[in-house]
Amino acid sequence: MSQHKEIPKNYDHRDVEARLYDEWEWAGAFDADPRSEKEPYSIVMPPPNVTGALHMGHALNGTMQDVLVRRAKMKGFEALWLPGIDHASIALHNVVERKLMLEEKKTRFDIGREEFVEICRTFAQESRSQILGQIKRLGAAVDWRKLRYTMDDGYVDGVLTAFVDLFNAGYIYRGNRITNWCPHDRSAISDLEVNYEETNGKLYGLRYPLVEGEGYAQVFTTRPETMLGDVALVVNPDDERYTDLVGCKVRVPFVGREIEVFADDYVDPSFGTGVLKVTPAHDPNDFEIGQRLGLDPVNVMNPDGTINENGADFAGMSREEARKSVVSRLDDEGLLGEVKDYVHRVGHCDRCGTVIEPWLSEQWWCSMRELAEPALEVLRSGEITVYPDSWRREAIRWLENLQDWNVSRQLWWGHRIPVWYGPDGEVVAAKESPGDGWEQDPDVLDTWFSSAQWPFATLGWPEEAEELEYFYPTSLLSTAREIMYLWVVRMIMMGLRFRGEVPFRKINIHSIVLAEDGTKMSKSKGNTINPLDLFDEYGTDAVRFGLLYQSSTQDFAYSYERAAMGRAFVTKLWNATRFILGYPEPEEGEGEMSVADRWILSEFNRVARDYDAMLEECEFSEAMRLVYNFAWGQFADWYVEISKATPSSATPRVLREVFSGILRLLHPAMPFVTEEMSRLIGDEKLLVWQKFPAFNPELDDEEAAALLDRTKRAVSAVRRFRAESKVDGELEGLLPDGVEAGVFTALAEVKPVEELNGTNATLPAGDVAVEISLTDEQRRGEIERLRKEIDRVGKEVERAQNKLSNANFVERAPEEVVEGEREKLEVNSTMLDTLTRRLKEYL
RNA sequence: GGGCGAUUAGCUCAGGGGUAGAGCGCCUCCCUUACAAGGAGGAGGUCGCUGGUUCGAAACCAGCAUCGCCCACCA
Numbered sequence: 001m002s003q004h005k006e007i008p009k010n011y012d013h014r015d016v017e018a019r020l021y022d023e024w025e026w027a028g029a030f031d032a033d034p035r036s037e038k039e040p041y042s043i044v045m046p047p048p049n050v051t052g053a054l055h056m057g058h059a060l061n062g063t064m065q066d067v068l069v070r071r072a073k074m075k076g077f078e079a080l081w082l083p084g085i086d087h088a089s090i091a092l093h094n095v096v097e098r099k100l101m102l103e104e105k106k107t108r109f110d111i112g113r114e115e116f117v118e119i120c121r122t123f124a125q126e127s128r129s130q131i132l133g134q135i136k137r138l139g140a141a142v143d144w145r146k147l148r149y150t151m152d153d154g155y156v157d158g159v160l161t162a163f164v165d166l167f168n169a170g171y172i173y174r175g176n177r178i179t180n181w182c183p184h185d186r187s188a189i190s191d192l193e194v195n196y197e198e199t200n201g202k203l204y205g206l207r208y209p210l211v212e213g214e215g216y217a218q219v220f221t222t223r224p225e226t227m228l229g230d231v232a233l234v235v236n237p238d239d240e241r242y243t244d245l246v247g248c249k250v251r252v253p254f255v256g257r258e259i260e261v262f263a264d265d266y267v268d269p270s271f272g273t274g275v276l277k278v279t280p281a282h283d284p285n286d287f288e289i290g291q292r293l294g295l296d297p298v299n300v301m302n303p304d305g306t307i308n309e310n311g312a313d314f315a316g317m318s319r320e321e322a323r324k325s326v327v328s329r330l331d332d333e334g335l336l337g338e339v340k341d342y343v344h345r346v347g348h349c350d351r352c353g354t355v356i357e358p359w360l361s362e363q364w365w366c367s368m369r370e371l372a373e374p375a376l377e378v379l380r381s382g383e384i385t386v387y388p389d390s391w392r393r394e395a396i397r398w399l400e401n402l403q404d405w406n407v408s409r410q411l412w413w414g415h416r417i418p419v420w421y422g423p424d425g426e427v428v429a430a431k432e433s434p435g436d437g438w439e440q441d442p443d444v445l446d447t448w449f450s451s452a453q454w455p456f457a458t459l460g461w462p463e464e465a466e467e468l469e470y471f472y473p474t475s476l477l478s479t480a481r482e483i484m485y486l487w488v489v490r491m492i493m494m495g496l497r498f499r500g501e502v503p504f505r506k507i508n509i510h511s512i513v514l515a516e517d518g519t520k521m522s523k524s525k526g527n528t529i530n531p532l533d534l535f536d537e538y539g540t541d542a543v544r545f546g547l548l549y550q551s552s553t554q555d556f557a558y559s560y561e562r563a564a565m566g567r568a569f570v571t572k573l574w575n576a577t578r579f580i581l582g583y584p585e586p587e588e589g590e591g592e593m594s595v596a597d598r599w600i601l602s603e604f605n606r607v608a609r610d611y612d613a614m615l616e617e618c619e620f621s622e623a624m625r626l627v628y629n630f631a632w633g634q635f636a637d638w639y640v641e642i643s644k645a646t647p648s649s650a651t652p653r654v655l656r657e658v659f660s661g662i663l664r665l666l667h668p669a670m671p672f673v674t675e676e677m678s679r680l681i682g683d684e685k686l687l688v689w690q691k692f693p694a695f696n697p698e699l700d701d702e703e704a705a706a707l708l709d710r711t712k713r714a715v716s717a718v719r720r721f722r723a724e725s726k727v728d729g730e731l732e733g734l735l736p737d738g739v740e741a742g743v744f745t746a747l748a749e750v751k752p753v754e755e756l757n758g759t760n761a762t763l764p765a766g767d768v769a770v771e772i773s774l775t776d777e778q779r780r781g782e783i784e785r786l787r788k789e790i791d792r793v794g795k796e797v798e799r800a801q802n803k804l805s806n807a808n809f810v811e812r813a814p815e816e817v818v819e820g821e822r823e824k825l826e827v828n829s830t831m832l833d834t835l836t837r838r839l840k841e842y843l
Numbered sequence: 844g845g846g847c848g849a850u851u852a853g854c855u856c857a858g859g860g861g862u863a864g865a866g867c868g869c870c871u872c873c874c875u876u877a878c879a880a881g882g883a884g885g886a887g888g889u890c891g892c893u894g895g896u897u898c899g900a901a902a903c904c905a906g907c908a909u910c911g912c913c914c915a916c917c918a
Contacts, residue, residue: 009878178916196915203918221918268917276918284916344917358916390847397846398914481913516855518911549866550856554848555912559855561867568866568880579877625857625865640877716884723872723884799862808898809861817861817899824862 007581007680011574013539017672021136029688030141032080034470041077042471043069044455045142046479046487047084047150050124051091054134056513056521056558057480059531060551062138063544063669064510064620065478069141070668071615072475074692080471082458083135083142085128087151089414089447090185090193094351096120096413113412120413124151137532139540139671141688146467148458150415150450158457159450160418160431162498167419167429171367172407174427178284179406181359182349183305183319187410188363189349190446191403192486194356196345203272204327205337208233208250211258217250218337220272222344223282224330225322228255228311229300232278232293237263239274253335254326255312262293281360299360303410319357364408364417364443372399374496375489384492386507387618388553391481395489405490407446414444452490455503473501478508478618508618511555513547518557529558541670542566548669549624569628570673573662576636577677580659583643584652591650595740599708600639602701603630604658609695611665624669631662638712645746656681661693710768711739717765718748718772725781732757733772761785762834764793767827769834779842786839793832800825 024030032042043065048058065081072079093108096119100106108116128149135142148155166172179188204224207216217233230252235242242261249258266289267276280290280297290297300311307314307322314322330336347356376399378384379392386392408417419429423437433440453461455477459468473495479488488507495503514520515527522528534543546562593601607630614623635658643651660681667674667687678687714736721727733750735741745752748770756773761782763770774782800821803809810818 010880219918223918266917271917283918285918286916288916394847394913401914485914512912552857554856557855559867561855564880565866571880572878575878575881577877582877621857629865636878637882644876719883720885726872796862803861803899806898810898812898813861820861 007578009575009578011539011570011673011676013541013570013672014536016676017137017139017535017540020672020675021139024141024686024688025144027686029686030081030143031145032078032143032471034078034466036078036470038076038078040471040475041069041072041079042082042474043080043476043478044082044458044474045084045140046477046483047086047148047451047454048131048135049086049088049091050127050131051088051095052131054131054138054531056529056531056547058134059138059534059543060513060547061478061480061510062135062140063547064508064551064618065476066138066140066544066671067548067615067620067668068476068478068618070671070688071612071692073141073688074664074667074690076691078470080146080467081140081142082146082148082471083132083140083144084148084454084458085124085131085150086447086451087124087149087414089411089444090187090189090351090409091447092120092124093185093411093413096123099123108412116412121151134532137535137540139544141671146458150447150454154460154463155450155453155457156415157431158453158461159415159445161462162453162457162494163415163418163445163449164429164431165498166366171371172429173365173367174362175365176360176362178282178287178358179361179363180347181303181357181361182352182354183303183357184352184354185349185411186303188359188361188406188408189351189356190406190448192448193350194347195350196347198343199346201342201344201346203340203342205273205339206253206277206330207335207337208252208259208277209335211249211251216335217245217248217261217275218273219275219277220337220340221277222342223323224326225307225311225314225319226279226282226300227252227277227326228307228314228322229279229281229298230257230259230277231280231290231295231298232259233261234264234267234276234278234289234293235261235274236267236269237265239267239269241269241274245275253330253333254314255310257298264289264292283358287360297360301357301359303361305357319355363406364419364441366405366407366449368402368404368493371493371497372402375399375492378492378496378502384502384505384507387509391484391507391509395484398485399489405446407449408441408443409446410442411444414447415450417441417443417445448486448490451487452494453498455491455495456499461498472499472503474504476506476508477504478510480512481509482512484509506618509553511551511553514555514557516557516559534560534563538563538567539570539673541673542570545569545624545670548620549628550621552621566670569632570670572632572636573666573673573677576631576640576659577680579640580655580681583655584647586653586656587649591653592648593650593654594646594648594742595704595707596639596642596646596743597648597650597654598701598704600635600658601654601699602705603634604661604693605696605699608661608665608693612692612694615668620669627662627665627669631666635659635662638708641747642743646742663687664690664693707738707740708743710736710766711743713765714739714744714763714768714770715748717763717768717770718750721761721763721772721785725778725785727778729778731772731778733770736768736770739768760838762831762838764789764831764835767823769831783839783842786835786842790832790835790839793828793835796828797825797832800828 069079069081097108180194182189201222203220203222206219206221206224206227209216233250245261246263248261251258278286278289280287281299298310300307302308305319307317309315314325317325349356376396379396418431419441420434420438421427428434455474456468456472459465459472461468491503543563545566550556550562607626611623611626643655663674663678675687731750732753735752750772756771759774759779761772761774803821
């Protein structure tokens, strides 16, 4: 009774995955111990937002990290993969506010800060458990005991410590300046949280009547409503058209303010009329011009985007209403000039999509220049390796042009800024209230401020925890490039500031998984793919393999074919397992190895070496190709067939050894099915506790490799002949030179004879030629086949002759290339002679 | 306005100075005792265009075209 009959032909991932994950967890397979004697390896997981479910990007990134962590464990490192969740201040704000509006028709201001924060906390709690479940579905080898959440007490302490330190060191300061204001969120956001979109707008010509005399000055603007806050007009000092205008006064319509015309270099005479209106409270450039001219800004807007009391009759209107109203009343009064269509880029809030209003407000800023210097240094010197390197250069460029960072948000959900205002106007930063009568700043910190502490705050900082001591700096950070600036670069700065060491030694920037049509996945377009659905349909291992196989430095359109490819691979391996279980057990002792045994061991050995090197450099796609091609194209297609046809006494051992090696190579990429197969073939240890195959120079066997290479080519030549000439029955032939006799005879199904019977065919296979006897019946079609071969080989000869007759080639090309051509010419010339002679015989 | 990248088989994509690769799809044969989600064999490409470097370019360089992405305060 052969054992494999009891194992189904197809692997059932549903049955296996949930069971194995629990087993891994119970066994403590993912635990990492800071007191270990081993060398540490650590990755902190980019924490998913509490707002969202796992998407394809998470699946890809999670798989890559899992590959590296499991591999590190198998290579003998004490490997930690630390999981986490981000409270996602502004993102969760939006989700909860939308829900509140939808379900109760209330805004956050209706229910108040305390209640709102409570709702956020509850939502986060619920959403979090769902996300953690999804991480498990992926198979992620994370140490759950070390799960961190950015709102945990310990983590909060780290964030506040960092803020207080930066404040006391003078990096954090308060400034009244133009920020990107989101009227919907009623909060400032940072430059990086603004998305600029091409918008079809209009340029409105506005006319400002001269106070003295007749006439007006015309200005073009895209935001006419901001004229209510104008404090000056400016022209370029070299603009001769307006020499007389400088120093004149004009009247701002509706508000009646008389403002002066100044000269300033900033103005581009070729744009519009060459006259610019200055609205310091509502435009960053104007703010600077206003400062140069010593003019006070006039703010005409409320935090919610409505016009305030400075806006005369327009007070209370929304931005949009005010724009229409201003334009139509200008028109009524003859003060509206030309109105042109104008395509320009308008900033939108990254989280809610609302049009951003550049708006003057009081915010906390973090001065970046000095903090950036050490970060630049580690990137320039290559102390941090980035895959691919182009992103290292990008990061450098960005750091070189860094603006100060607005870290305060007028939101409620998040880390409240630890700045306290004393009864006598004192301002201090402290983790706790300095005493009675002190009031805390109402704002919260930018989410990314807390994220910037992630690599060390998760390990216990500011405590000198043993985890921090042992696992920091982390080994690698893997992430999508879209948060390179928002997050990665800031972690480098903060890591260097607070630990004096880089937060990670390597950065893997992976590609973005696009929708099938090659556009970005987005909920609004409805083209998202849910990885969990894929896991259900194809099996997690198959999806993981497909993602890795398809990943590269380029963004890629997700293709279900890759998951199907992974599934086919799983099936292939699964059936190899069934084969091995039905194969004779290894006998006592090593056994005598055949050339084929030596060959497959040698090949495997090389694959293991190259595979490991590829993973070390985050070349996941190439690594998958390599092991796939070996497992399927060499092991299954050839060695398994050889093991059936001409086994040696060592074959049962070698077969299991190589297959077990393949499972160990693949385990990091396809953890579930490999674990199941490993068990079936009798391994007692979990795969993460088995040894990752390492290169063994003794197994390298050039001779066996060359022999099998020729043998396989000879076999293929015979198979091709059979297929093309439609020859079924047995063939007789000479044993070609330099092939492995047993393998050739068995796989080509050619009966070796001493002499051919006279009606022969020559089958070329590179530097091997297979000579076989033909029956008269088999001879049919031989003439046509010979002509085709003669044609093909003739071209080869011609090509080599051309090259070799080029004196420059012979002189300048490397020796081995020239020599190679000579050999090819010789082999092919001989072949051509033989084939031509044979054709003559047959004609 | 700057920067980065892409353009290779019908499709999705690798590769990379020395005769063009994979998966899927297509064609022929085969349900043979691991596997039809499979096996054996095959067809299919002047590697975007134009120049240059080189003995040799699909690969390196320059320009162009097309398509992406990122950065930037022109009203």
